Amino acid sequence: MQKLQGIAVSPGVAMGEALVMDNEGFRIPRRFVARDAVEHELERLDEAIHAAGAEIERNRAAVFRELGDQYAAVFSAHLQMLRDPALRNELDAMIRERHYSPEYAVSRALRRYAKVFQTIESSYLAERANDVIDIEKRLLRNLLGRRREELAHLISPVTVLAHNLTPSETANLDREFVRGFATEIGGPGSHTALVAEGLEIPAVVGVGPFLTDVSGGDLVIIDGDHGLVILQPDEETIAHYRYEAEQHKNRAAQLATLRELPAETADKVHIELLGNIEFPHEVEHCLERGAEGIGLYRTEFLYLGAEAEPDEEVHYQAYAKVMEQMQGKPVVIRSCDLGAEKLTFDSEAARNPTLGLRSIRLSLKNLPTFRTQLRAVLRASVLGDLRLMFPLITTQLELRQAKMVLADVMEDLDEAGVPFNDNLPVGMMAETPAAVLLSDRFLEEVDFMSIGTNDLTQYTLAADRSNKEVAGLYSSSDPAVLRLIRMAVETAGRLGKPINVCGQMSGNTLYTILLLGLGLRRLSVTPGSIPEVKKICRTVTIPQCESVAEHVMSLENSRDIKSYLREELKKILPELVP
Amino acid sequence: MAETATRTVTVNNPAGLHARPAELFVKTAGQFEAKIEVIKNGQRVDGKSILNILTLAAVQGTELSLEATGPDAHQALDALSELFARDFDENGTVKS
Numbered sequence: 001m002q003k004l005q006g007i008a009v010s011p012g013v014a015m016g017e018a019l020v021m022d023n024e025g026f027r028i029p030r031r032f033v034a035r036d037a038v039e040h041e042l043e044r045l046d047e048a049i050h051a052a053g054a055e056i057e058r059n060r061a062a063v064f065r066e067l068g069d070q071y072a073a074v075f076s077a078h079l080q081m082l083r084d085p086a087l088r089n090e091l092d093a094m095i096r097e098r099h100y101s102p103e104y105a106v107s108r109a110l111r112r113y114a115k116v117f118q119t120i121e122s123s124y125l126a127e128r129a130n131d132v133i134d135i136e137k138r139l140l141r142n143l144l145g146r147r148r149e150e151l152a153h154l155i156s157p158v159t160v161l162a163h164n165l166t167p168s169e170t171a172n173l174d175r176e177f178v179r180g181f182a183t184e185i186g187g188p189g190s191h192t193a194l195v196a197e198g199l200e201i202p203a204v205v206g207v208g209p210f211l212t213d214v215s216g217g218d219l220v221i222i223d224g225d226h227g228l229v230i231l232q233p234d235e236e237t238i239a240h241y242r243y244e245a246e247q248h249k250n251r252a253a254q255l256a257t258l259r260e261l262p263a264e265t266a267d268k269v270h271i272e273l274l275g276n277i278e279f280p281h282e283v284e285h286c287l288e289r290g291a292e293g294i295g296l297y298r299t300e301f302l303y304l305g306a307e308a309e310p311d312e313e314v315h316y317q318a319y320a321k322v323m324e325q326m327q328g329k330p331v332v333i334r335s336c337d338l339g340a341e342k343l344t345f346d347s348e349a350a351r352n353p354t355l356g357l358r359s360i361r362l363s364l365k366n367l368p369t370f371r372t373q374l375r376a377v378l379r380a381s382v383l384g385d386l387r388l389m390f391p392l393i394t395t396q397l398e399l400r401q402a403k404m405v406l407a408d409v410m411e412d413l414d415e416a417g418v419p420f421n422d423n424l425p426v427g428m429m430a431e432t433p434a435a436v437l438l439s440d441r442f443l444e445e446v447d448f449m450s451i452g453t454n455d456l457t458q459y460t461l462a463a464d465r466s467n468k469e470v471a472g473l474y475s476s477s478d479p480a481v482l483r484l485i486r487m488a489v490e491t492a493g494r495l496g497k498p499i500n501v502c503g504q505m506s507g508n509t510l511y512t513i514l515l516l517g518l519g520l521r522r523l524s525v526t527p528g529s530i531p532e533v534k535k536i537c538r539t540v541t542i543p544q545c546e547s548v549a550e551h552v553m554s555l556e557n558s559r560d561i562k563s564y565l566r567e568e569l570k571k572i573l574p575e576l577v578p
Numbered sequence: 579m580a581e582t583a584t585r586t587v588t589v590n591n592p593a594g595l596h597a598r599p600a601e602l603f604v605k606t607a608g609q610f611e612a613k614i615e616v617i618k619n620g621q622r623v624d625g626k627s628i629l630n631i632l633t634l635a636a637v638q639g640t641e642l643s644l645e646a647t648g649p650d651a652h653q654a655l656d657a658l659s660e661l662f663a664r665d666f667d668e669n670g671t672v673k674s
Binding site: 073074076077080081084085086087113116117120121122124128131132 | 593594596597598600601604605623624626627628629630632633635637
């Protein structure tokens with residue numbers, strides 16, 4: 001058994017056979033082969049070794065011609081590894097006696113060697129691990145050929161283990177079969193993490209290198225509550241997690257009974273609980289948990305999931321679907337929040353993407369794309385209580401420009417006789433310190449504000465949440481971030497404008513008491529968190545929350561704040577302590 | 579009854595028995611009929627398997643026993659210890 005610590009990004013526990021994706025996205029399957037297919041499989045292995053050998057020969061010859069014998073020697077070593085008699089005996093035995101598929105046998109045998117080499121202290125020798133992995137890939141490529149299986153076409157339940165998953169790969173995971181995933185890189189709040197939450201599958205990221213320790217088909221546990229990945233779990237661990245899963249189910253059943261009950265504090269103050277969604281199908285998740293609306297509809301996936309830029313109709317269909325399902329309940333659509341690096345391959349843009357051309361800045365530079373989205377939003381505005389929100393507003397000029405474009409699009413629609421709500425409520429995200437510091441001015445010009453704690457934290461603390469080296473600095477409960485939140489809430493209260501918190505902080509049960517204590521009465525959370533957050537709301541009183549918040553604001557650092565909040569939550573609802 | 583011969587050698591080249599020397603070793607061993615094994619501190623591996631030899635992690639200064647069993651055992655060990663004696667041609671005296 002091997003326990004690896006990563007970063008928990010989406011709660012729950014998944015247990016199942018591993019599907020390992022290497023850097024090139026190859027799937028390494030375990031397939032037992034039928035007894036009467038053994039000879040055929042051995043022939044396939046022969047062919048693959050032969051073909052891989054021919055490839056290496058060609059490389060060797062080319063390098064020899066260009067650089068000479070010294071450099072070509074490494075390929076001779078590769079060839080010998082490939083044709084190693086001891087390896088071949090091992091592979092034959094695995095296929096003949098254990099009925100492993102050649103793919104699985106290859107990956108298992110070579111990864112074992114790679115692991116041995118990695119533990120060697122001499123760096124010169126340890127590098128041989130890469131040679132072995134190179135050979136493994138070469139063989140797998142030859143074995144799998146065109147039969148390479150795609151993540152989107154699974155036929156049995158798996159846990160996905162990968163170096164990295166892009167947001168669109170994550171979005172395209174087959175929800176029926178993917179039980180959970182874990183990646184070597186990535187941090188909390190990365191887009192991949194958000195998508196995992198949206199899909200409601202347990203996920204752990206930033207585990208560090210571990211893929212060489214696991215082969216397709218191994219039993220793996222992904223503990224998305226504690227950020228653990230457990231390889232080859234022992235019986236006791238498996239039993240423990242089975243028990244936990246059972247408990248979790250019971251708790252979920254209990255929480256489901258809260259659905260029809262109002263989100264009200266014990267002293268009868270109403271708290272508006274809204275859902276954050278990414279895909280139209282998540283509306284269901286919200287409704288079945290009694291959300292009063294959609295507080296944040298992220299629209300990035302219209303851009304990321306597709307091959308081409310989405311046209312107005314694609315936007316409209318998605319929005320219309322959400323509006324129809326919500327039947328008059330409020331829906332806040334956020335305009336595109338992507339970075340330029342996600343849309344183009346412009347390396348200039350990618351140099352410092354979080355401080356670069358992204359989000360509303362990108363929209364304002366890219367007016368035709370922005371206008372397309374706004375047209376669709378406006379057309380959908382007649383289908384219910386739709387509100388529009390601009391992300392990453394930093395200066396008043398930006399806000400005014402965005403509103404001007406909106407007014408312009410309205411005029412066009414008006415001329416074309418297309419109906420829309422000309423009183424469309426317009427709000428903005430407060431996710432830069434600048435937006436909060438000037439919130440009094442901004443609130444004069446918008447109908448509502450929503451605090452995006454993920455970006456606000458990142459910009460306040462100048463720490464990239466997906467960079468493992470500095471992810472420790474990134475904490476939404478840092479006193480500086482909390483002061484900004486309090487400032488925005490107080491300003492909105494003074495000006496009588498609605499304000500809420502979206503972002504991961506609002507869905508974390510650890511912070512519910514604090515957020516209520518800071519004066520928030522609207523929370524937009526991951527649908528999965530609604531029942532737990534509601535449970536907390538129904539248990540506490542506002543004065544109680546206020547005194548907790550007051551104490552929190554006197555604490556020095558996020559660690560103390562978190563442990564204090566954990567203690568406070570433990571006192572009232574120990575089972576909800578994350 | 580097959581003949582068994584044993585010889586002790588030391589790895590002298592600075593990078594140890596890494597890919598290229600290991601390749602040379604295995605290639606040489608493969609020319610003989612005898613079964614060849616390499617032993618480091620009791621760890622015994624197949625001398626005709628480069629992967630096995632690399633797992634020995636034989637860095638500079640490592641002492642290895644070579645054991646050959648078969649009709650040409652002695653010739654095999656002569657050829658193999660010759661490789662160690664000339665440091666696999668790696669100590670600045672690269673053979674052209």
